[in-house]
Structures are given as C-alpha cells and as structure tokens.
Amino acid sequence: MPADLCESRERGGDGALLDSTKLETVSLAHLALTNPRGLAGLEPLFERTHGGGARNPGWLPIKLKRECVDLNASCVVRAPSAGDRDPTWLGFALVGTPPSLAPCARMSGMGVVPRYRGRGLARRMLAHIQGALPSTHDKLRCLSEPRNRSMYAHLGFQESHHIATLLHFGAGSNTALADPLDARPGRGEIIAQWLDETWVHSPVESKRLWETEDGRAYLTREGCSLLVHRFELADTSEIERGALILDQLRASVERDTPVLVYGWPDDPDALRSVERRGWQVAQRACVMVRGY
Numbered sequence: 001m002p003a004d005l006c007e008s009r010e011r012g013g014d015g016a017l018l019d020s021t022k023l024e025t026v027s028l029a030h031l032a033l034t035n036p037r038g039l040a041g042l043e044p045l046f047e048r049t050h051g052g053g054a055r056n057p058g059w060l061p062i063k064l065k066r067e068c069v070d071l072n073a074s075c076v077v078r079a080p081s082a083g084d085r086d087p088t089w090l091g092f093a094l095v096g097t098p099p100s101l102a103p104c105a106r107m108s109g110m111g112v113v114p115r116y117r118g119r120g121l122a123r124r125m126l127a128h129i130q131g132a133l134p135s136t137h138d139k140l141r142c143l144s145e146p147r148n149r150s151m152y153a154h155l156g157f158q159e160s161h162h163i164a165t166l167l168h169f170g171a172g173s174n175t176a177l178a179d180p181l182d183a184r185p186g187r188g189e190i191i192a193q194w195l196d197e198t199w200v201h202s203p204v205e206s207k208r209l210w211e212t213e214d215g216r217a218y219l220t221r222e223g224c225s226l227l228v229h230r231f232e233l234a235d236t237s238e239i240e241r242g243a244l245i246l247d248q249l250r251a252s253v254e255r256d257t258p259v260l261v262y263g264w265p266d267d268p269d270a271l272r273s274v275e276r277r278g279w280q281v282a283q284r285a286c287v288m289v290r291g292y
C-alpha cells in the first residue's frame with residue numbers, strides 16, 4: 001500500500017489524527033480468524049515501522065515459525081473505523097514463547113507507525129501482552145537497540161547482557177559446507193547463539209554445517225549471506241580461540257560471501273579478539289527482561 005494512502009487512512013474525516021484513546025488493541029490470533037486477508041497487513045506494517053530493508057520473499061512466515069511467535073499473545077493496534085476486510089493497523093507487537101527460554105517470553109518485534117509514536121501505543125501493547133501470555137510465562141525479554149534502551153528501562157525492563165552481530169566475508173575459493181544431518185553429537189562450549197528454535201525451525205534447504213576437530217558452526221543461507229546461528233568450540237570457551245576458529249570458517253566460504261555471526265558477546269575483550277581479525281560489528285543489542 002503506498003505510504004500516502006496509509007497516512008490518509010490514519011486521519012479522520014476532518015483530517016484530524018485519530019484519537020488514540022479510541023484505538024483498539026486486538027490479538028493477532030483473533031484477527032487471523034476474523035479477517036479474510038489473514039495476517040497480510042503485517043508485512044507492510046513491519047516495513048513502515050522498521051524500514052523497507054532487504055528482506056527475502058516470504059520472510060514473515062519464516063520469522064513467525066523460527067521465533068515461535070504465539071499469535072494469541074501478540075497484538076496489533078487497529079483504528080476503530082477499520083473493518084476486518086481492510087484494516088488500518090497502526091502498531092504491532094509480536095511475542096514468541098520458545099521453549100528454550102521458558103518461563104520467559106520473547107519480543108520478536110514491536111513497532112508503531114511514525115505518526116502515532118509517543119502516544120502510549122507501545123505501553124498499551126505491553127499491557128495487552130501481560131494479560132495474554134500463557135500462565136507458564138511470567139517474564140518478557142526483548143532485544144533493545146542502543147537507542148531504545150532508556151525507553152525499555154522506563155517501561156520496567158532491566159538489562160541482562162549485551163550481544164553483537166559480527167560481519168566479515170568469505171576468504172575461500174568455494175563454499176563447501178556439510179549437510180546438518182551429518183552432524184556428530186553436540187559437544188563443547190557455546191560461544192555465540194541465537195535461539196535453539198531459530199535453527200531447528202529454519203527451512204531445511206537453507207541449513208548447513210561447518211565442523212572441524214576444534215569447533216562447529218550451525219549456519220543458514222539468508223539470501224546471499226551465511227548466518228551463523230550457533231558457534232561452538234570443542235574443548236574451551238576461550239574467546240581468542242573462538243576468533244581464530246572463525247577465521248578457519250571464513251576460509252571454507254566462497255570469497256566475498258557475507259558471513260554474519262549472531263549473538264557474539266559484546267564485551268571489550270570478545271570484540272577486540274574479532275575486530276583485530278577484520279570482523280566488523282554490524283549491530284549491537286542489549287537483552288532486557290521484565291517480570292510480570
């Protein structure tokens with residue numbers, strides 16, 4: 001939907017902004033059941049709140065599955081005049097309940113369209129989530145970019161730890177990675193990890209494994225890049241050793257292929273060890289947790 005059309009729909013007949021006290025917060029499961037277009041409005045909404053960046057076709061269903069998004073606990077904010085057939089959504093919060101984090105639920109993305117920011121919609125969605133979480137879950141965790149940390153702190157979240165996404169490029173002549181079904185039983189120390197579930201629920205054709213005597217990386221192909229979901233060392237958690245073994249991984253990947261490592265510890269020693277080998281920090285985030 002063109003942005004100007006979206007904006008005109010967010011205005012009342014007299015051109016005034018809709019009164020945010022009259023907006024509805026409804027769960028995505030409810031919308032998926034009543035709205036014939038299902039969750040089709042979510043992709044353009046995500047792009048409006050988070051920017052149109054390079055996402056691969058079909059990214060949203062993959063995201064929902066990988067991150068164990070619970071539609072009953074997730075919500076959108078909807079303008080009151082909108083019918084189910086053509087809803088105007090002004091904000092959303094996706095919440096996952098991956099078993100590996102229980103009893104903590106996990107925010108998989110929250111956004112409010114720019115015109116409606118600062119009017120209490122994020123606070124309202126967090127209150128909705130509190131009432132919608134399964135009784136097995138009494139905490140919510142989110143990944144905050146540096147610019148949102150003070151807002152999440154204001155909303156009752158506390159800092160847990162910091163992680164970085166690393167970027168470097170393949171240095172080999174071709175990409176020769178094994179089929180994950182050939183993996184030997186798990187061993188060693190986990191140095192960097194997204195979630196168990198994100199790798200388990202990734203499309204099988206995208207999964208690859210890299211393994212030596214010293215370490216192992218669980219990867220998926222994401223467009224033209226390779227993403228390391230989990231990086232293990234065989235007998236040590238020594239970060240210097242990990243940085244060295246990441247160089248061996250790069251040597252198994254075709255030259256110039258972007259290699260991303262998710263969940264690298266964001267502390268000065270851990271970052272120095274990879275930055276001196278040419279890795280860049282593509283993104284930093286703070287894991288923040290709030291109890292209910």
Ligand SMILES: CC(C)(COP(=O)(O)OP(=O)(O)OC[C@H]1O[C@@H](n2cnc3c(N)ncnc32)[C@H](O)[C@@H]1OP(=O)(O)O)[C@@H](O)C(=O)NCCC(=O)NCCS
Pocket residue numbers: 049050109110111112113116117118119120121122123124143144145147148150151152154155
């Ligand atoms: C982050 C975002 C979802 C916030 O939504 P919002 O509806 O504007 O937030 P709210 O108006 O509900 O604000 C929530 C509270 O945080 C406070 N707040 C907002 N920014 C703050 C900041 N930088 N520091 C401290 N408090 C802040 C608000 O004053 C409000 O507090 P109050 O209810 O006590 O007055 C919205 O800005 C957005 O979509 N940003 C782009 C996408 C994004 O960054 N998403 C989050 C990570 S995935």
